[in-house]
Amino acid sequence: MFKRLSKIIGLRKKENSSSNTAMAADKKQPMVEGIPTDINDLKARVRREFDRCEDIVIRTLEIGQDNFIEMLVVYFDGLVNKDTLNAHVLRPLLIDARIVPLDKSVNKRTIVNIIERNLLDNCEILELTDFNQCVQNILSGNTVLFTEGSDIALATCTKGFATRSVDKPDTESSVRGSREGFVESFRVNTSLLRRRIRTSSLKIEEMTIGQQTNTKVGIAYVEGIVNKRIVDEVISRLSKIKIDGVLGSGTLEELIQDAPLSLMPTVANSEKPDKVAGKLLEGRVAIITDGSPFVLTVPCLFIEAFQTSEDYYSLPFIASFIRMLRFIAFVISMYGPAFYVAMVGFHQSVVPFKLVVTIAAARQGLPFSPFTEAFIMGLTFELLREAGIRMPKPVGQAVSIVGALVLGEASIRAGITGAPMVIVTAITAICSFILTPYTDLLPFARFALLIAANVLGLIGIALVSAAGLVHLCSLRSFGVPFMAPFAPLNLSGLKDTFIRAPLWTMFTRPKELTGIHPDQNRVRMALEISPEDYDGNE
Amino acid sequence: MITAAFIIGIFILIMITDLPYLISEKKKSRLLIIYLFFILSGIILGILLDTTNPPENPSTLITNMVNFIIGSN
Amino acid sequence: MQKVRLSGIQLGMLFVGFLYGSSSLLNPAFSALQDGWLAFLIGWMLGIIIIAVYISIYLLNPSQTLIGILKSNFGRFLGTVIGILYAWYFLHLAAIVLRDFGEFSLLVILPNTPLPFIIGCFAALCVYSLKKGIEVTARTGELLIPLIPLASLIVTLGIARLIDFSNIKPVLANGIKPVLTTGFGVLSFPFGETVCFLMVFPLLRKRSTLRKTVFISTVIAGLLLLIIVVRDILALNPQLTQRAAFPAELASKLFPVINIYPLILLNLLIGGTIKVIVCLYASAAAITELSGLSDYKALLSSITGFSVTLSIWLYDNVMQMFEFAVSTYPYYALPFQIIIPVLLLIISIIRRTSERRKTS
Numbered sequence: 001m002f003k004r005l006s007k008i009i010g011l012r013k014k015e016n017s018s019s020n021t022a023m024a025a026d027k028k029q030p031m032v033e034g035i036p037t038d039i040n041d042l043k044a045r046v047r048r049e050f051d052r053c054e055d056i057v058i059r060t061l062e063i064g065q066d067n068f069i070e071m072l073v074v075y076f077d078g079l080v081n082k083d084t085l086n087a088h089v090l091r092p093l094l095i096d097a098r099i100v101p102l103d104k105s106v107n108k109r110t111i112v113n114i115i116e117r118n119l120l121d122n123c124e125i126l127e128l129t130d131f132n133q134c135v136q137n138i139l140s141g142n143t144v145l146f147t148e149g150s151d152i153a154l155a156t157c158t159k160g161f162a163t164r165s166v167d168k169p170d171t172e173s174s175v176r177g178s179r180e181g182f183v184e185s186f187r188v189n190t191s192l193l194r195r196r197i198r199t200s201s202l203k204i205e206e207m208t209i210g211q212q213t214n215t216k217v218g219i220a221y222v223e224g225i226v227n228k229r230i231v232d233e234v235i236s237r238l239s240k241i242k243i244d245g246v247l248g249s250g251t252l253e254e255l256i257q258d259a260p261l262s263l264m265p266t267v268a269n270s271e272k273p274d275k276v277a278g279k280l281l282e283g284r285v286a287i288i289t290d291g292s293p294f295v296l297t298v299p300c301l302f303i304e305a306f307q308t309s310e311d312y313y314s315l316p317f318i319a320s321f322i323r324m325l326r327f328i329a330f331v332i333s334m335y336g337p338a339f340y341v342a343m344v345g346f347h348q349s350v351v352p353f354k355l356v357v358t359i360a361a362a363r364q365g366l367p368f369s370p371f372t373e374a375f376i377m378g379l380t381f382e383l384l385r386e387a388g389i390r391m392p393k394p395v396g397q398a399v400s401i402v403g404a405l406v407l408g409e410a411s412i413r414a415g416i417t418g419a420p421m422v423i424v425t426a427i428t429a430i431c432s433f434i435l436t437p438y439t440d441l442l443p444f445a446r447f448a449l450l451i452a453a454n455v456l457g458l459i460g461i462a463l464v465s466a467a468g469l470v471h472l473c474s475l476r477s478f479g480v481p482f483m484a485p486f487a488p489l490n491l492s493g494l495k496d497t498f499i500r501a502p503l504w505t506m507f508t509r510p511k512e513l514t515g516i517h518p519d520q521n522r523v524r525m526a527l528e529i530s531p532e533d534y535d536g537n538e
Numbered sequence: 539m540i541t542a543a544f545i546i547g548i549f550i551l552i553m554i555t556d557l558p559y560l561i562s563e564k565k566k567s568r569l570l571i572i573y574l575f576f577i578l579s580g581i582i583l584g585i586l587l588d589t590t591n592p593p594e595n596p597s598t599l600i601t602n603m604v605n606f607i608i609g610s611n
Numbered sequence: 612m613q614k615v616r617l618s619g620i621q622l623g624m625l626f627v628g629f630l631y632g633s634s635s636l637l638n639p640a641f642s643a644l645q646d647g648w649l650a651f652l653i654g655w656m657l658g659i660i661i662i663a664v665y666i667s668i669y670l671l672n673p674s675q676t677l678i679g680i681l682k683s684n685f686g687r688f689l690g691t692v693i694g695i696l697y698a699w700y701f702l703h704l705a706a707i708v709l710r711d712f713g714e715f716s717l718l719v720i721l722p723n724t725p726l727p728f729i730i731g732c733f734a735a736l737c738v739y740s741l742k743k744g745i746e747v748t749a750r751t752g753e754l755l756i757p758l759i760p761l762a763s764l765i766v767t768l769g770i771a772r773l774i775d776f777s778n779i780k781p782v783l784a785n786g787i788k789p790v791l792t793t794g795f796g797v798l799s800f801p802f803g804e805t806v807c808f809l810m811v812f813p814l815l816r817k818r819s820t821l822r823k824t825v826f827i828s829t830v831i832a833g834l835l836l837l838i839i840v841v842r843d844i845l846a847l848n849p850q851l852t853q854r855a856a857f858p859a860e861l862a863s864k865l866f867p868v869i870n871i872y873p874l875i876l877l878n879l880l881i882g883g884t885i886k887v888i889v890c891l892y893a894s895a896a897a898i899t900e901l902s903g904l905s906d907y908k909a910l911l912s913s914i915t916g917f918s919v920t921l922s923i924w925l926y927d928n929v930m931q932m933f934e935f936a937v938s939t940y941p942y943y944a945l946p947f948q949i950i951i952p953v954l955l956l957i958i959s960i961i962r963r964t965s966e967r968r969k970t971s
Contacts, residue, residue, distance in 0.1 A: 572902055
């Protein structure tokens with residue numbers, strides 16, 4: 001019996017640890033397949049590959065003097081920019097080719113080189129020898145030219161499909177920061193990063209993930225700052241993924257998570273290029289997924305949710321004040337209802353007497369216990385929030401009006417909830433929106449604490465929070481303790497936590513991220529620059 | 539009776555959560571002896587405590603022992 | 612498996628939390644009435660000496676746990692027997708602290724909740740955090756233990772208006788003897804209980820920092836406790852302190868406007884949890900090492916389950932709990948805290964010198 005159990009548990013563990021073995025289809029890596037030289041074979045091969053793909057365009061050209069060479073132009077309608085294709089691929093081949101003497105004296109094998117070097121005026125051309133690569137190129141929007149008698153195909157960049165232009169990010173808005181947000185297109189996203197960090201040290205490695213979707217994924221980091229071990233870990237985790245489709249960065253996020261069963265995300269995401277650039281400069285690794293405007297950054301620390309790019313653009317005192325507000329908001333939105341229930345149910349003596357009387361008066365004649373009340377109100381709020389997000393915009397207005405009425409006046413008038421409970425729910429709700437990364441997981445913590453508070457009062461709250469804290473401390477994100485720099489304590493790291501110290505005091509890069517290498521230059525800011533230099537009493 | 543069932547239930551729960559550790563240990567028989575010793579003594583003690591005539595508690599025993607050794611004053 | 616290592620600051624935090632633990636609730640020096648501060652000072656000094664003994668034992672037998680030290684100094688058989696006794700002592704200590712916690716909650720906050728349920732919840736938290744590893748526990752401690760002095764500072768400031776220096780008089784009214792007896796009690800609770808840490812010391816990353824870390828944390832914890840002892844004497848009447856079940860709770864009730872016993876609770880929960888965790892770890896690790904098993908986590912929850920039942924069995928009522936803590940516990944703990952460690956130290960020194968003679 002033991003053995004069988006161990007097998008089951010062993011199996012489960014394996015699934016957890018590699019997080020994706022179950023999905024690993026035993027699809028073999030495609031072998032290298034040469035390109036047929038005979039034009040008829042080639043046509044048949046291409047037709048077979050794209051059988052019933054009715055948006056494919058396969059066009060035969062005859063170029064050169066006496067039209068002695070047949071060429072095949074293959075592309076997907078809708079993925080290519082037809083103007084580019086006409087002007088820079090077809091026109092040179094069909095018209096300009098007459099200027100270059102392409103006659104029968106030219107060897108059919110070298111003609112490809114002539115076309116590539118002398119004829120096509122398109123900027124990006126790839127030589128391909130593997131048929132599967134050709135297919136990949138066609139699928140990603142390039143136009144592939146096959147030439148009769150040659151086993152080399154040319155892929156020219158004619159990508160042109162409808163994409164969204166760079167726009168304001170919806171999830172993270174800022175007042176002073178840059179207003180650009182990432183978009184769905186991979187190249188645009190890399191360019192947004194490249195434009196901010198203009199150094200050859202910014203490396204962007206690319207890989208393809210997803211056996212059906214073949215999604216392009218980029219791993220960006222700044223060499224010399226990043227901890228090489230983290231990069232290796234990211235690459236090894238990503239290359240282990242064998243899944244049919246990666247349709248958004250969320251899929252990757254889930255599959256490279258350190259603790260897949262934890263509520264807490266150990267991978268951060270952002271829509272703002274300036275934020276991601278800042279994280280890269282702190283030694284993090286960014287993962288850009290094609291088709292998703294959210295760029296993932298690892299390692300992710302607990303404190304990151306409290307830091308916004310805005311903090312670094314405004315003055316240290318203001319930024320520190322807002323940081324502290326965020327911490328207060330976090331505490332309120334987690335403990336609000338639980339504390340209310342504990343105070344009303346168990347610890348009336350802790351609350352000042354007058355307040356007790358007020359609350360008792362408000363609760364006069366209410367049908368439900370504080371716990372039930374808090375539970376119902378919390379649930380109602382979550383329902384309203386979800387409805388507000390998913391509803392089409394014009395209807396969303398109606399939802400918020402109804403919500404305000406339900407949560408507010410009407411429920412008190414009807415004698416279903418007390419006014420104090422409505423206040424608590426409202427404050428909790430407002431505070432939970434301040435910390436966008438944790439908005440979705442705060443309800444879990446809130447309800448767990450609520451139940452604990454109903455059973456054991458403050459002791460319950462304390463026990464559940466302690467257990468949660470132990471869990472947080474046990475987490476690691478790509479080898480970095482999740483609660484750093486609090487635990488393990490790193491005094492110099494604390495400068496960027498509860499407060500945002502002036503930039504000139506944070507002159508070293510975060511130690512827990514970059515790791516300790518004696519050879520590495522850890523200083524991110526020259527020490528000579530401090531306010532004393534601007535005194536003017538020289 | 540209900541208390542006894544409750545105590546046994548809790549200790550079984552403990553054993554279930556411990557299964558992975560029990561399996562990964564190499565010296566299984568030795569571990570099981572010690573493990574079951576604690577579990578069973580916990581269960582028996584728990585059940586005895588619920589009866590109307592619980593066993594003399596260890597503090598009294600220790601107090602008597604200490605008084606015997608140092609001579610009570 | 613990655614080897615567990617604690618940093619100096621983590622060990623120090625554990626040490627402070629352990630010493631402060633339940634002693635912040637049960638004023639260790641209250642039986643000496645107005646001379647409690649003197650008794651505490653004596654106990655503290657003796658405590659520093661006995662902790663120095665523990666450190667020397669460990670430094671003379673580096674990278675060995677208490678069980679290993681016992682076996683190599685007393686021989687295999689005697690060492691194992693004493694080791695089993697120590698495992699029992701740690702287990703018993705965990706049960707005592709669990710009971711303290713349960714009684715406090717029962718008396719002050721949750722009068723209608725069954726005691727086993729409270730203790731069980733408390734123990735479940737300890738098991739959960741130890742199953743995550745002692746390193747994780749230490750990291751959590753690093754976060755939480757700095758809150759302890761904050762809480763006691765607030766309480767102390769809040770009742771500062773009640774301070775009456777005449778409470779301290781008359782000094783030594785009943786002679787020196789009760790003061791010495793209480794001082795001895797302070798030595799056994801809490802300072803002598805750090806014998807548990809002989810199981811934790813080998814986890815320290817840098818052995819060279821051990822002495823400094825432990826001394827600093829003993830001094831910090833001693834100062835914090837001294838503040839509480841002096842506060843209880845000056846602000847509360849000594850007679851009142853003696854009669855109250857939990858002086859700290861009494862102090863919090865005298866706080867103006869609101870009752871802030873949640874702060875006391877916070878103190879207790881942090882310190883008490885650390886203490887129970889260290890005791891349970893020491894016990895589980897000792898049994899694991901004695902029986903030659905590989906991972907203490909396998910035995911952890913069964914031992915905890917047993918110690919929960921033990922803690923309920925321990926006393927018939929609160930009065931017996933206080934009676935035991937004052938009159939029996941110091942004598943009961945004497946062999947574990949003083950006699951055996953001193954013997955160990957002597958044997959270790961003799962062995963060390965004879966080895967040195969042999970090599971030279």
